[in-house]
Amino acid sequence: MKSTQSSASTEKNNLHQRNKHRSRYNFRELVESCPELKAFVAVNKFGDESIDFANPSAVKTLNKALLKHFYGVFNWDIPRNYLCPPIPGRADYIHYVADLLSSVNNGVIPTGKNVSVLDIGVGANCIYPIIGVIEYDWHFVGADIDKKAIQCAREIVASNPTLENKIECRLQSNPLSIFKGIVQSNERFHLSVCNPPFHTSEIEASAGTRRKLTNLGKGEHRVPVLNFGGKHNELWCEGGEFEFVKRMINESAQLSESCLWFTSLVSKSEHLKGFYKLLERAEALEVKTINMAQGNKISRILAWTFTPRSEYKNWFKKNN
Template sequence: MAQKSKKTHTEKTNLHVRNLHRDRYDFKRLIQDTPELAKFVSINPYGDESVDFSNPDAVKSLNKALLKHFYGISYWDIPENYLCPPIPGRADYIHYVADLLGLSNQGKFPVGKAIRVLDIGTGANCVYPIIGHREYGWRFVGSDIDALAYHSASRIIENNPSLEGAIECRLQTSSQHIFKGIIKPGEFFDATLCNPPFHASLAEAQAGTARKLTNLGLKKTGKQTLNFGGQNAELWCPGGEEAFVKKMISESVEFKEQCLWFTSLISKKTTLSGVYAALKTAKVFEVKTIEMAQGQKVSRFVAWTFFDKNQQTEWSKKRLSV
């Protein structure tokens, strides 16, 4: 499995206990693995080594280094302006989903290729499947509606032999569907993941980008790039994340016997009431809201299942390996 770093007094205890990124970044070790990172590292106003997180090239290089050092990924690249996600937060989601699956597995998080997970909107970066496979040995299907993102993720898999056969990319050809056309008849998943589009419109997404640029001390430019990037389908959809997750909930009813836990990140706390109402309408058996924290930011994901407790245990007995 992945390599662990020596613990120090700077440990980020708000991250999941199994998260490999609880320590401050060891730039000397990262640069040894990824020399190109060196040109982006400098001493910040606090006297620590860091990178300029407002520079998308620096963030991309840091991600390459983290994925290589901690997860053994020798090739990783994304097209310009596509989402370049912060690795520690992505890892947290994976680890908490492992804990969720462990609830019906005698409290033990499951490992091995028997576990299958569906990542909705895997993006050009393919980060969730990479971390999930390297940390737990799970198999993944990553879906995306963006053809360029689909080809980028596929290229990452093809250029890392350790990922071949463990991660499959599927192109969603219908903007009206989320699970339909992706989950095949007779196919089963132990969990689904999703980081839904946050904004409700292009204008809202651009305004959000402008605010973030201001917070980073940058001036608004015509190009409107941001350190973590993001294309339209990654950043917004009609109705925003609430509409997207409600659609996901409605569609999950059709596949309720093919997946143990459906999950989705929820960025806005105000989204929760509408999501809970949709889950009640869908007549799910159980709902869990799991909070995560990265620095001062609090995030969460909502999980739901149509199986009762006995059915959850039986599912685990049949499918999960310890």
């Protein structure tokens, strides 16, 4: 098993070079695209226009504005308390895995409907598929264990012509399975993406929210408010991030020919050593760790494949 480490600068806001959100938010332009955002925009203590990022309604409306302004997605909404992810960070993931595919396709990012991507835990927000479709015209399958999330994601797709017939949402009926029950026989994906629940319990998730509020200067809040929302299955699971990705690795070995590159976000760097051992035991042929820096937060993508290099070209014949 080969392991390589690729790094990104840890400077604040050092997003991927193709990320549409490298510049500071232009709230005048965003309000023009989404007038309802105006109610949440105010001048902060630094004299800049901004929103209160501790306010869930403000964060959701900002996401609506970003999706309208940058991606042409005009109909997007999520139910109360469902995860409302920061779009710049999600876009970074998509751009970095596009580079991953490029690295095994003669330096060319494959685009178009023949590129299939599986999103594990698509959520009600459907963000990864939206960005992947608009940026690269990929075809997505989004999987989730939450019926309401799947219903909402389907409604987003159906109400936006640019997404129709490019995103399929499937309900995972077994909450203990990752790929089984979702990946169909003879189905092949170029990529799988995942933002796993990384907390081990609701208590741990609440503690993380308190730290976030403190960083936002809202430490006086006695009751944690999840500004980015999140249901139980989106934020925590038994064993947290490590056990979830462990299950993913074990299942991926059983479906080694169904996906060229399996990937997952890993929020805790101390978990990497254990993942490397699990991947070696699973006989992954190559493992990559792609570092990402978004503001003060450092995260990384863990990627692995069971496909020999000699067979990479076979995955892209339809795209060349």
